[in-house]
Amino acid sequence: MRKLIPLSIVVLTSLYASEIELTPIDVESTVITEVSQKAKVSADLAQALSTSVPSIDMNRRSGIANDIYIRGQKRDNISVEVDGTKTCGACVNRMDPPVSHVLASQIDEVEVIEGPYDVETFGTMSGGVKIKTKPPTKEAHGEVNMGYGSFNYRKVGATASGGNDRIRLLISASSESSDQYKDGDGNTMSKQLSNYVDGTAIAGTAYQDQYKDMRAYIKRSVMAKAFVKVSEDQNLKLSVTANRSDDVLYPNSKMDALYDDSNIYNVEYNINNVTDTLENMKIQYYKSDVDHPMGTDYRKSSLDGVMVNWLTTDMQGLKFKNSFNISGHKLVIGLDFSERNWDGYYEKNGLPLMGGRKSIDNATTTNSAIFAKLLKSFGNFDVSVGARFDSTDITNDGSLNDNDYTGFNANVLATYNLDSDSKMFVGIGQASRVPDARELYFVSSMGSVIGTDTLDQTTNSEIDLGYEITSELFSLKVKGFYSKLSDYIYIQKGIATNAFSNIDAKVYGSELTGSIYATDDITLDMGLSYKVGEKDQPLAGQTDKDLADMAPLRGNVALNYEYKRDSIATLEVQSSAKWDKIDSDNGEQVIAGWSVVNMKVKHAVSKSFDFTFGVNNMLDKTYAVSNTYVDLTLVTSGTTSDVMVVNEPGRYIYTNLDFKF
Numbered sequence: 169m170r171k172l173i174p175l176s177i178v179v180l181t182s183l184y185a186s187e188i189e190l191t192p193i194d195v196e197s198t199v200i201t202e203v204s205q206k207a208k209v210s211a212d213l214a215q216a217l218s219t220s221v222p223s224i225d226m227n228r229r230s231g232i233a234n235d236i237y238i239r240g241q242k243r244d245n246i247s248v249e250v251d252g253t254k255t256c257g258a259c260v261n262r263m264d265p266p267v268s269h270v271l272a273s274q275i276d277e278v279e280v281i282e283g284p285y286d287v288e289t290f291g292t293m294s295g296g297v298k299i300k301t302k303p304p305t306k307e308a309h310g311e312v313n314m315g316y317g318s319f320n321y322r323k324v325g326a327t328a329s330g331g332n333d334r335i336r337l338l339i340s341a342s343s344e345s346s347d348q349y350k351d352g353d354g355n356t357m358s359k360q361l362s363n364y365v366d367g368t369a370i371a372g373t374a375y376q377d378q379y380k381d382m383r384a385y386i387k388r389s390v391m392a393k394a395f396v397k398v399s400e401d402q403n404l405k406l407s408v409t410a411n412r413s414d415d416v417l418y419p420n421s422k423m424d425a426l427y428d429d430s431n432i433y434n435v436e437y438n439i440n441n442v443t444d445t446l447e448n449m450k451i452q453y454y455k456s457d458v459d460h461p462m463g464t465d466y467r468k469s470s471l472d473g474v475m476v477n478w479l480t481t482d483m484q485g486l487k488f489k490n491s492f493n494i495s496g497h498k499l500v501i502g503l504d505f506s507e508r509n510w511d512g513y514y515e516k517n518g519l520p521l522m523g524g525r526k527s528i529d530n531a532t533t534t535n536s537a538i539f540a541k542l543l544k545s546f547g548n549f550d551v552s553v554g555a556r557f558d559s560t561d562i563t564n565d566g567s568l569n570d571n572d573y574t575g576f577n578a579n580v581l582a583t584y585n586l587d588s589d590s591k592m593f594v595g596i597g598q599a600s601r602v603p604d605a606r607e608l609y610f611v612s613s614m615g616s617v618i619g620t621d622t623l624d625q626t627t628n629s630e631i632d633l634g635y636e637i638t639s640e641l642f643s644l645k646v647k648g649f650y651s652k653l654s655d656y657i658y659i660q661k662g663i664a665t666n667a668f669s670n671i672d673a674k675v676y677g678s679e680l681t682g683s684i685y686a687t688d689d690i691t692l693d694m695g696l697s698y699k700v701g702e703k704d705q706p707l708a709g710q711t712d713k714d715l716a717d718m719a720p721l722r723g724n725v726a727l728n729y730e731y732k733r734d735s736i737a738t739l740e741v742q743s744s745a746k747w748d749k750i751d752s753d754n755g756e757q758v759i760a761g762w763s764v765v766n767m768k769v770k771h772a773v774s775k776s777f778d779f780t781f782g783v784n785n786m787l788d789k790t791y792a793v794s795n796t797y798v799d800l801t802l803v804t805s806g807t808t809s810d811v812m813v814v815n816e817p818g819r820y821i822y823t824n825l826d827f828k829f
Contacts, residue, residue: 313325679695
């Protein structure tokens with residue numbers, strides 16, 4: 169904490185020395201509203217985001233709980249918050265990514281930050297996702313949602329909210345399940361695996377006959393929230409979210425998730441109009457925990473003994489945030505504290521492996537930070553400045569090194585308003601993130617130390633440029649970026665110990681979103697993204713300079729027809745170029761290009777009843793969206809270009825019934 173005091177004095181002095189006005193700067197984020205109304209296929213937020221934001225790609229792992237990349241960045245290179253709470257998964261193989269711990273049906277709004285432009289959240293190095301769940305309402309309100317789809321998909325959910333001037337309450341519950349989906353060739357998830365491994369040396373990774381047709385997953389969630397008006401200028405917000413997922417199948421992994429239980433608790437106290445200068449004070453405490461055993465129970469390999477890697481993580485944080493109004497201008501300054509524990513151990517046949525071998529040995533990451541944001545307008549210019557200083561300690565109970573890191577993050581965002589309809593914007597920022605416990609300390613079931621306990625933190629230095637125009641006939645937003653990654657944490661294929669290392673790399677690309685308003689009823693929406701990632705130098709003993717996880721040119725076009733009030737029909741084409749710019753030295757392989765056609769009709773039968781019918785992948789194409797970088801432990805025959813790829817679902821027909829009262 170002593171490290172933070174000098175910086176806090178400097179920041180406070182600079183804030184009071186400047187007159188600022190905080191207004192939106194849209195170079196760094198994209199906001200998606202009415203998420204629960206748009207995400208009708210399933211509760212998987214990753215799928216909803218990847219079809220709504222060009223900069224986001226989905227990593228398909230299963231029928232549910234899939235992961236996201238923002239501009240090719242994933243894991244700790246991006247941050248995820250739910251109502252201001254930092255969320256983390258427990259699985260070292262990303263079976264429970266942070267976005268899987270909240271359901272799309274619970275969400276009101278999602279802000280996607282593209283680049284190092286969020287100083288309030290620990291670890292927003294290359295982007296982040298800020299999720300806002302539905303707030304409780306004063307008026308009595310309720311919803312019942314039912315969904316049905318191909319492959320025996322079933323969903324039922326209900327939300328009730330209401331209150332008075334003093335207190336407002338909300339409770340939301342949901343349950344969904346599905347059998348294994350079939351790809352365009354008619355293969356279930358288990359059949360895709362058996363087609364890959366039957367007759368090979370890795371045939372033991374296939375599902376046993378009695379499990380080959382088992383359900384793909386079941387997922388239940390309950391969220392409760394309370395809003396208490398303590399006085400005219402003070403309020404208290406309380407929330408708890410509990411998620412329970414059982415028997416989630418991961419066909420191209422060697423294990424499945426036996427269950428995944430998570431809890432998120434949040435307490436927030438707001439005081440408005442403290443003084444003429446101090447406009448708002450907010451203090452927030454949050455806690456989350458995840459319990460996640462993954463095992464070989466359903467695989468043929470379990471006949472020689474069931475292996476389980478049992479992982480848990482819990483996180484708690486405390487944040488102070490103050491908003492000042494000085495001579496009509498606003499500024500924000502805050503303190504951010506968090507602590508995450510990550511622990512894991514191996515079992516075989518229900519007993520500790522090798523007397524208690526740990527996969528992660530009680531690793532704890534403790535962070536303290538101070539941050540500030542300010543903005544000032546100069547005529548047609550809006551200029552925003554943000555800064556954050558972090559002090560982080562990482563410890564473990566094993567014999568590996570403890571580590572400590574300090575980092576200074578800062579950014580400048582500027583918008584020039586050309587006229588009332590168009591503007592240009594630029595962002596320059598730098599942000600860092602520390603290694604996580606997996607990268608530092610992970611140990612395989614064979615006892616090899618895969619982590620590298622001497623890793624440096626990664627720093628992203630980035631510039632973003634863009635142009636936006638809006639008129640009665642159309643809207644268009646074009647963005648370009650260049651990201652320089654110093655000490656980027658990268659895993660190398662074929663390294664038995666200390667497989668992670670720091671490298672230097674760069675990522676650059678562009679994104680486009682736009683709409684054409686053909687008539688009052690017909691709109692054409694489009695999105696496009698392209699990115700390239702390159703290492704400055706190949707890894708030791710390798711020749712490939714391509715950076716992994718960089719999906720190729722992808723885009724979508726959607727024709728929307730609002731044929732009556734609150735009723736709309738959509739025809740959409742999603743396409744991807746061939747994925748041939750790959751890191752072949754580290755497990756990636758060429759993925760064929762694809763195009764799929766989707767359609768959806770949302771019909772408002774009345775003010776209290778909506779009916780949605782849709783068909784995804786209407787032409788029943790067989791295709792894949794995810795690659796096979798060795799950062800994930802996947803089923804492989806051992807050759808560089810032969811790792812199992814999971815295909816997307818084939819033709820998927822679904823319907824939703826939404827009742828409101």
